[in-house]
Amino acid sequence: MDKPFAITLDPGSSRANHTGAWRTERPVYVSGLPPCNDACPAGENIQQWLYLAEEGGLAAYEAAWRQIMADNPFPAIMGRVCYRPCETACNRGQLDSAVGINSVERYLGDQAIHAGWPVFADNTPVDAAPTGKRVLVVGAGPSGLSAAYHLTRRGHSVTIKDAGSQPGGMMRYGIPKYRLPRDIMDAEIERILAMGVTLELNTTVADILAELNEAAGGHGGGGCFDAAFVAVGAHIGKRAYIPAGDSAKIMDAVSLLHQVEDGTRPMLGRRVAVYGGGNTAMDAARTARRLGAAEAVVVYRRTRDRMPAHDIEVEEALEEGVTMRWLSTVTAADAGSLTIEKMRLDETGFPQPTGEFEELSADCLLLALGQDADLAVLDGVPGVTFSGGTVDVDRDLMTGHPGIFAGGDMVPSERTVTVAVGHGKKAARAIDAWLRGTEPDAPQRPALAAYDTLNTWYYADAPAAVRPKLEAARRTGTFDEVTGGLTGSTALFEARRCMSCGNCFGCDNCYGACPDNAVIKLDAGRYEIDLDYCKGCGICAAECPCGAIAMVPEET
Amino acid sequence: MPSTRIKFYQVGSFAAGNRLLPEDLRSIQSSDARANTLTCGHRACQGCGEALGARYALDAVMRATKGKMIAVNATGCLEVFSTPFPETSWQIPWLHSLFGNAPAVGSGVATALKAMGRSDIRVVAQGGDGGTVDIGMACLSGLFERNDDVLYICYDNQAYMNTGVQRSGATPPAARTATTPAVGPEPGNAFGQGKNVPLIAMAHEIPYVATATVADLRDLEDKATRAMDFHGARYLHILVPCPLGWGSSPADTIKVARLATESGLFPVFEAEDGQVVSSARIRRQVPVTDYLRLQARYAHLFHPQERTDVIERLQASADRNIARFGLLEDQKPAHIERTRLTLAPVHDSDQRR
Amino acid sequence: MLKQIEGSRAVAEAVALCRPQVICAYPITPQTHIVEALGALVKKGELNAGFLNVESEFAAMSAVIGASAVGARTYTATASQGLLYMSEAVYNAAGLGLPVVMTVANRAIGAPINIWNDHSDSMSQRDAGWIQLYAETNQEAADLHIQAFRIAEELSNPVMVCMDGFVLTHASERVDIPGQAEADAFLPPYQPRQVLDPDDPVSIGAMVGPEAFTEVRFLAEERMRQALDLIPDVASAFERQFGRESGGLVKPYRTGDAELIIVALGSVLGTVKDTIDELREDGIRVGALGITSFRPFPVQSVRAVLAGGCRPCRVVVLERALAPGSGGIVTADVRAALAATDGSLPRTEHPIISTVVAGLGGRPITGKCLRAMLLDAKRGQLPPFSFLDLQPGLVQAELARMQANRRSGPTAENMLRDLGVTASGAAD
Numbered sequence A: 001m002d003k004p005f006a007i008t009l010d011p012g013s014s015r016a017n018h019t020g021a022w023r024t025e026r027p028v029y030v031s032g033l034p035p036c037n038d039a040c041p042a043g044e045n046i047q048q049w050l051y052l053a054e055e056g057g058l059a060a061y062e063a064a065w066r067q068i069m070a071d072n073p074f075p076a077i078m079g080r081v082c083y084r085p086c087e088t089a090c091n092r093g094q095l096d097s098a099v100g101i102n103s104v105e106r107y108l109g110d111q112a113i114h115a116g117w118p119v120f121a122d123n124t125p126v127d128a129a130p131t132g133k134r135v136l137v138v139g140a141g142p143s144g145l146s147a148a149y150h151l152t153r154r155g156h157s158v159t160i161k162d163a164g165s166q167p168g169g170m171m172r173y174g175i176p177k178y179r180l181p182r183d184i185m186d187a188e189i190e191r192i193l194a195m196g197v198t199l200e201l202n203t204t205v206a207d208i209l210a211e212l213n214e215a216a217g218g219h220g221g222g223g224c225f226d227a228a229f230v231a232v233g234a235h236i237g238k239r240a241y242i243p244a245g246d247s248a249k250i251m252d253a254v255s256l257l258h259q260v261e262d263g264t265r266p267m268l269g270r271r272v273a274v275y276g277g278g279n280t281a282m283d284a285a286r287t288a289r290r291l292g293a294a295e296a297v298v299v300y301r302r303t304r305d306r307m308p309a310h311d312i313e314v315e316e317a318l319e320e321g322v323t324m325r326w327l328s329t330v331t332a333a334d335a336g337s338l339t340i341e342k343m344r345l346d347e348t349g350f351p352q353p354t355g356e357f358e359e360l361s362a363d364c365l366l367l368a369l370g371q372d373a374d375l376a377v378l379d380g381v382p383g384v385t386f387s388g389g390t391v392d393v394d395r396d397l398m399t400g401h402p403g404i405f406a407g408g409d410m411v412p413s414e415r416t417v418t419v420a421v422g423h424g425k426k427a428a429r430a431i432d433a434w435l436r437g438t439e440p441d442a443p444q445r446p447a448l449a450a451y452d453t454l455n456t457w458y459y460a461d462a463p464a465a466v467r468p469k470l471e472a473a474r475r476t477g478t479f480d481e482v483t484g485g486l487t488g489s490t491a492l493f494e495a496r497r498c499m500s501c502g503n504c505f506g507c508d509n510c511y512g513a514c515p516d517n518a519v520i521k522l523d524a525g526r527y528e529i530d531l532d533y534c535k536g537c538g539i540c541a542a543e544c545p546c547g548a549i550a551m552v553p554e555e556t
Numbered sequence B: 001m002p003s004t005r006i007k008f009y010q011v012g013s014f015a016a017g018n019r020l021l022p023e024d025l026r027s028i029q030s031s032d033a034r035a036n037t038l039t040c041g042h043r044a045c046q047g048c049g050e051a052l053g054a055r056y057a058l059d060a061v062m063r064a065t066k067g068k069m070i071a072v073n074a075t076g077c078l079e080v081f082s083t084p085f086p087e088t089s090w091q092i093p094w095l096h097s098l099f100g101n102a103p104a105v106g107s108g109v110a111t112a113l114k115a116m117g118r119s120d121i122r123v124v125a126q127g128g129d130g131g132t133v134d135i136g137m138a139c140l141s142g143l144f145e146r147n148d149d150v151l152y153i154c155y156d157n158q159a160y161m162n163t164g165v166q167r168s169g170a171t172p173p174a175a176r177t178a179t180t181p182a183v184g185p186e187p188g189n190a191f192g193q194g195k196n197v198p199l200i201a202m203a204h205e206i207p208y209v210a211t212a213t214v215a216d217l218r219d220l221e222d223k224a225t226r227a228m229d230f231h232g233a234r235y236l237h238i239l240v241p242c243p244l245g246w247g248s249s250p251a252d253t254i255k256v257a258r259l260a261t262e263s264g265l266f267p268v269f270e271a272e273d274g275q276v277v278s279s280a281r282i283r284r285q286v287p288v289t290d291y292l293r294l295q296a297r298y299a300h301l302f303h304p305q306e307r308t309d310v311i312e313r314l315q316a317s318a319d320r321n322i323a324r325f326g327l328l329e330d331q332k333p334a335h336i337e338r339t340r341l342t343l344a345p346v347h348d349s350d351q352r353r
Numbered sequence C: 001m002l003k004q005i006e007g008s009r010a011v012a013e014a015v016a017l018c019r020p021q022v023i024c025a026y027p028i029t030p031q032t033h034i035v036e037a038l039g040a041l042v043k044k045g046e047l048n049a050g051f052l053n054v055e056s057e058f059a060a061m062s063a064v065i066g067a068s069a070v071g072a073r074t075y076t077a078t079a080s081q082g083l084l085y086m087s088e089a090v091y092n093a094a095g096l097g098l099p100v101v102m103t104v105a106n107r108a109i110g111a112p113i114n115i116w117n118d119h120s121d122s123m124s125q126r127d128a129g130w131i132q133l134y135a136e137t138n139q140e141a142a143d144l145h146i147q148a149f150r151i152a153e154e155l156s157n158p159v160m161v162c163m164d165g166f167v168l169t170h171a172s173e174r175v176d177i178p179g180q181a182e183a184d185a186f187l188p189p190y191q192p193r194q195v196l197d198p199d200d201p202v203s204i205g206a207m208v209g210p211e212a213f214t215e216v217r218f219l220a221e222e223r224m225r226q227a228l229d230l231i232p233d234v235a236s237a238f239e240r241q242f243g244r245e246s247g248g249l250v251k252p253y254r255t256g257d258a259e260l261i262i263v264a265l266g267s268v269l270g271t272v273k274d275t276i277d278e279l280r281e282d283g284i285r286v287g288a289l290g291i292t293s294f295r296p297f298p299v300q301s302v303r304a305v306l307a308g309g310c311r312p313c314r315v316v317v318l319e320r321a322l323a324p325g326s327g328g329i330v331t332a333d334v335r336a337a338l339a340a341t342d343g344s345l346p347r348t349e350h351p352i353i354s355t356v357v358a359g360l361g362g363r364p365i366t367g368k369c370l371r372a373m374l375l376d377a378k379r380g381q382l383p384p385f386s387f388l389d390l391q392p393g394l395v396q397a398e399l400a401r402m403q404a405n406r407r408s409g410p411t412a413e414n415m416l417r418d419l420g421v422t423a424s425g426a427a428d
Helices: A035-039 A046-053 A058-069 A075-081 A085-089 A101-115 A142-153 A182-193 A253-262 A279-290 A311-319 A417-436 A472-477 A488-495 A509-513 A539-543 B049-064 B077-082 B102-115 B129-134 B137-146 B197-203 B217-227 B250-262 B288-292 B296-301 B308-325 C007-017 C032-043 C057-069 C080-085 C087-096 C120-124 C138-155 C180-186 C210-242 C268-281 C299-306 C329-339 C367-378 C392-404 C411-419
Strands: A025-029 A134-138 A157-161 A198-200 A227-230 A250-252 A271-275 A295-299 A323-325 A328-334 A337-345 A351-361 A364-367 A404-406 A519-523 A526-529 A549-553 B069-073 B094-096 B122-128 B150-156 B208-213 B234-239 B269-272 B275-279 C002-006 C022-025 C050-053 C074-078 C101-106 C131-134 C159-164 C172-176 C250-253 C260-264 C286-291 C293-295 C314-319 C352-357 C385-387
Touching (some): A025 A526, A035 A046, A035 A085, A046 A101, A075 A417, A101 A182, A134 A142, A142 A157, A142 A182, A142 A417, A227 A417, A250 A253, A253 A279, A253 A364, A295 A328, A328 A351, A404 A417, A509 A519, A509 A539, B049 B077, B049 B122, B049 B234, B069 B077, B069 B102, B077 B122, B094 C057, B102 C050, B122 B129, B129 B137, B150 B217, B197 B208, B197 B234, B288 B308, C002 C007, C007 C032, C007 C172, C022 C032, C022 C057, C032 C050, C050 C057, C080 C087, C080 C120, C101 C138, C138 C210, C210 C293, C250 C299, C260 C268, C260 C367
Parallel strands (some): A134 A227, A157 A198, A227 A404, A250 A364, A271 A295, A295 A323, B069 B094, B122 B150, B150 B234, B208 B234, C022 C050, C022 C074, C074 C101, C101 C159, C260 C314, C314 C352
Antiparallel strands (some): A025 A549, A328 A337, B208 B269, B269 B275, C002 C172, C131 C293
16 A cells, blocks of 8 residues: 555554663562462472462373472371461462362372372482482481482482381371371382382381491491481370379370370270370370270360460361360379369469369370480480480581481471471481582572562452361261362362462463563463563553562663 | 353453463463554553553454454544554554544444445444543444444543543542642532443443453453444443553552442443443452542542542442442342333323313 | 436436445535435435435544545535534545545525525635635536546545535526446546555554654645646546536636636626626626636636736636635635746736625625626726625614624624514514
């Protein structure tokens, strides 16, 4: 068309006008730290495995599971016993309710067991070349098993020595089977062992220095290990002095749980009292009910909000009919009854005796007053120091003796399976670096993707799916698993509730919301700002649902 | 119609697209095949709501018409920032004539296409609130009355922005503009009768009328697309915040539009043949102050002291919209009833014997 | 085919022969019969066009702009107030270079409101960039429309055909309406210079700033210059096709040896020629220069006639409109044409020009008045500027009233009362 001068123009000729020159600030795509990742003691990349799971279908779930396995070898176990600090931190909780991360993790873990997914996609045993190094792991609990797993992945040869007759540590001997079915636990433990880890049960390490070779500081007794990770846990129940009559029946809760695991069914009587306010107390009370106690009452010196037991545990115990006696201490025990003293909290929140006493009928008293670590294995090792009943370690979990690392309940930490698993991973990284003579890689910690960086408008209103639970009555009669898992569709629903905080998930909002058509769509979920035209208005950053765009000043 | 067909809980219906949705369920804007009817290099201010609204609406029309469309534009911001010689950002056949005649020019284009046997090419006429509500009202009404096959789109930024933010018939009460300055005992625009062009369009009983904002892309695209299903006169009224004129942050453009709907001040609905057929429910209702505080054109309602009297009146008008259009989940819309003439009963004494 | 036909109808039939594709109609006296006739043709199916009844003249011109931009041949008609109301769009059509054809049924502009014929309406748009052709007869009115489409489309410039309201529009005369085949042969289908086409998109109507506006306007002027060549060419082609003279730039009548020439536009030329014939019989060497193309103003042709015969001659420019504060409109263009110096016309040989404003608001221009006026001119007794057939008494009375009272009342109504015609029709 022979167009009239100036009045009529060719399409798109405005592209000659580079409006990018107007900018005073520009958008940049960032990757923030999602609060779930930040909170996870095992350092899982939760946002990433949920992202993978969202695709739905077995291939997606397998990819998601493998992402979990990169950090944590026990997803099915986590899905039953982890206290899910990720969910507490989950930003979605401020919108409607937290994503059921734990439920999805359990689902994926169970799928993996059911389908027999191999640890590595190409079915190789490990993903690193053998280093020729040998590492000793003392304790086949979650921490030790996790360390063994991660060390094996890094190409090291691992031997675990455990004094008990079965692996699992507190997972087996502290957590009842109605919370953690043994077939699940065994499957995940077995999967680690099948990678080539040597497990020696019924083996106590009396002299750790004898196990280590000279380079690792051994005393030349023919030890062959280049390093050691000690994670023997804290399985010794604390005692308290309680005046008791001869026929008073007092048991230590930890021992009770151990016996039940070994197949014994101790006779506790009709009414059982549990002294203490921690998770073990809850487990003991619920186990007592399952062993036939008609009543189980927890006696605790402070109030519910100050109980160390996890909320979930308390809830489930209450649902099962366990009763709680707050602000009470046990001052004496006799056959069939206990003497309880009422307490009150002073201004500092510390319980003080009131001098008021009463009787509580109980056939048996279970003590759940905390646990101590058996530190004998490190006793006398040069450089190793202890404080407050735990062994001192540096930030890389190395004790005072180079080459000997420690983790789990025996080092100062919150005492959960997840923390222990995290220690195992961290120790493995540290040991690997130590064996190579380098520093461990510092993990990256970008800025936290807090709730106020999100634009939650774009997430549809969708409450959490809730896992089915056994009817309370049925629950207390059996050791069947109490909390069932999600189905495939509800697990997918749950995974898709993730807001992908701080990390782009390809929603195309920036591409759509730019008034200047200055966002280039590269391929699925990747974008680039067209700096020739971007005027720096900031709409893309404001409308990014997950806060993955930040505005930074333009360098003049 | 609201996009209820997507049950997807991560992002749901509200973001532009999602990698997990099949492509045909994503918005047109999320596609790299979108027409980019208004492309980059235009001279709109940073964060211009009208630039965004125009691309949203017209890309949808381009998709619906498979690229066979012609646009007629009134004088105003959109026209000026898109076609300063020697550059144009339009990628479609586009005509600008005058300020008040876009509807009439559109009628002429549609009539010519029909006479030339090319009714397959569809016509959009568009303008700002000034060119629609005020100076173009006569031509717009003529278009409606004749039911010419034109989709008219009004981009409403509630004042004559291109000439320097002067008051138009669409300027809301209490808003500051250059000709309704925030001075004196009654600062800002007066509380007049207002001029509700969507309702005027409905009074003409044209096939399709809808309101939308740039905050809800899917809704806007659905409406532009649906409008092209009809033949005859159709009207689409889109709220497009103007950071400059409204005194809002450029990054807040979509947010401000969202708050306009969530407060009830701007009802989002559709009508066919003069009857409301659907309204978009408010998801998270907010008081009008949440919306007002983001805009300097209402700053005089908060400083030096809060004008609760004015704010209450604004809230009342929002509440009235909510009731009238049924904008909250539990309310049904009160249909806009036409008054019917009823004849008085004939008395015996009136009858001739 | 010869028909005894009302002027409006003749125009409608001529326009219909041109196969317009979009016709926009807004009624205003005295154009109504044109659009009504076209409307009937369309409704009966005899004319295949889109007929748009619009809500104002502004809408009418706007709609034809849209139609023309998309490649349709378009037409509308108006007069007086309607032309003013669409003025913004009139300029717009010319500025965009769209070949719209419009009939202006010349009518006076109010206030005071007046529905009768003069040229004030089309004269008010003389700077809009449209080609303006003035018809002398109903035959010429019909013929000019057919030529107008061809001129407009070749130049990409709109054309208005001016015909005197009532005098031509409502007069029944014998008119030769061509056949469709002849018309088709003369007027091929419209090929736009620019067009809105989804397959080849362009933006039409950009904002042009200081850096290019002058050049755009220069090109508009250039189109007018091209028109000066094209208009006579088309008139010649018309004559060859249809066998009669019609159109062109100017029509000199007995000017070869004239000492006194009257310049005029439109239907008044009929009375003028009759008057000239009478005066010639009395030995007065008088002639007339009819101007058909007022825009572009045919400078060379006018010079050739007015400075071609006896020098100096007296020239009377008969104005059918008034430019208050300035005087004559056509006069100004005539003076400019004569002042164009190439040295061939010494100052002493410039014609002596008198402006006569006549026939405002439909006041009949009688032969008797013309004759008297021309004799005055011949005798050198015609003032440089005068109103033909003015009633001085009415004017004096009003001036006296205004002198005597501040609140002298509305002028038009006062004079009507003096004339014995009040608003209500009741006697005083």
